[in-house]
Amino acid sequence: MQLRSSNLTTTPISKKFYFSPFYLITASPWPLTGALGGCLLASGLVAWFHLSYMSGIVMGLLMIILTMYQWWRDLIREATFMGYHTEFMMKSLRLGMILFIVSEVLFFFAFFWAFFHSSLAPTPEIGCTWPPTAIQVINPFSVPLLNTGVLLASGVTVTWAHHALLEKDRQSALQSLTLTVLLGIYFTYLQATEYAEASFTIADSVYGTTFFVTTGFHGLHVMIGTIFLLVSLLRIYMEQFSSKHHFGFEAAAWYWHFVDVVWLFLFVFVYWWGS
Numbered sequence: 001m002q003l004r005s006s007n008l009t010t011t012p013i014s015k016k017f018y019f020s021p022f023y024l025i026t027a028s029p030w031p032l033t034g035a036l037g038g039c040l041l042a043s044g045l046v047a048w049f050h051l052s053y054m055s056g057i058v059m060g061l062l063m064i065i066l067t068m069y070q071w072w073r074d075l076i077r078e079a080t081f082m083g084y085h086t087e088f089m090m091k092s093l094r095l096g097m098i099l100f101i102v103s104e105v106l107f108f109f110a111f112f113w114a115f116f117h118s119s120l121a122p123t124p125e126i127g128c129t130w131p132p133t134a135i136q137v138i139n140p141f142s143v144p145l146l147n148t149g150v151l152l153a154s155g156v157t158v159t160w161a162h163h164a165l166l167e168k169d170r171q172s173a174l175q176s177l178t179l180t181v182l183l184g185i186y187f188t189y190l191q192a193t194e195y196a197e198a199s200f201t202i203a204d205s206v207y208g209t210t211f212f213v214t215t216g217f218h219g220l221h222v223m224i225g226t227i228f229l230l231v232s233l234l235r236i237y238m239e240q241f242s243s244k245h246h247f248g249f250e251a252a253a254w255y256w257h258f259v260d261v262v263w264l265f266l267f268v269f270v271y272w273w274g275s
Contacts, residue, residue, distance in 0.1 A: 025078075030071040037063030072231060079248070080240045090247055097251045101258050104221075108262055111214040112269065118206045119274055125205075131275060132207050136199040140271035143194045147187055148267050151222075154183035155260045158229070158253050168243050170236065177233045177249075180256070184226035191219050214270060218262055225259050228252040 037060050044056020079085040085093070119130045126132035138144065157180040164172035195212075202212040232249040235241055241249055 030067050033063060034067040037067055093247055097254060101254060104258060115210045115214060115270060118210060132205045135204060135207050137275040138198060140275055143190055144267055144271045147190050150183050150187045151260050151263050154180045155257060158256050162253050165241060165246055166243050173236055177229060181226055181229050181233060184222055187222055188219060211270060215266060218266060221259050225256045228255055
């Protein structure tokens with residue numbers, strides 16, 4: 001009787017635990033290593049600006065890259081091989097990604113606020129004009145216009161890849177996502193050449209500061225989104241995504257569309273109207 005009673009009490013609890021839609025992650029060192037890497041990278045940038053030391057930047061980047069690799073490896077194990085990402089979990093992940101993109105919108109809103117605050121009411125220190133005197137602005141219809149076409153084309157190809165994945169056309173998904181990654185790399189190259197050929201720097205009045213900070217952070221987001229899409233491309237190649245279970249790629253596509261929209265605002269207001 002004691003054995004039967006113990007079975008009756010433990011079985012419902014074990015079943016309830018087994019079929020629970022929640023997943024409590026185990027202890028992980030990666031948030032700590034990621035924070036340390038970010039601290040090293042930030043302090044390394046300050047040392048590079050003032051002392052021309054690159055060791056802090058290199059160490060910070062290496063730690064962040066290691067953290068990204070290990071953390072994504074754990075997430076892929078949980079989602080693909082261990083089956084912890086249930087439908088309920090997917091809803092939570094979608095909500096988390098939406099909130100993250102909203103926070104990124106507010107992040108760029110602060111930079112646009114600074115730009116419009118300075119451009120709509122130029123101070124006497126910069127000649128009461130915008131752009132400030134002695135600033136030779138970048139022609140918006142040269143490299144910036146080409147970059148706009150590149151990002152718009154990448155938005156089309158990433159949407160093509162998503163629809164191909166939904167229709168179980170793995171070959172088309174691989175081709176279109178590869179093209180998206182190449183377009184992202186090409187955009188970064190064009191922006192780097194634009195910075196190298198610019199006649200002003202980040203230290204040239206408030207125009208140079210707002211221009212390089214806003215466009216530079218957007219370029220950083222493009223590089224992050226390119227890595228995000230590259231990881232999704234590798235996972236499609238390794239057949240880790242299906243037509244119904246591919247939120248990793250879906251989140252990357254959302255992030256890439258956000259990057260596209262921010263660039264349109266940058267091109268219209270910073271490059272075109274601001275010049």
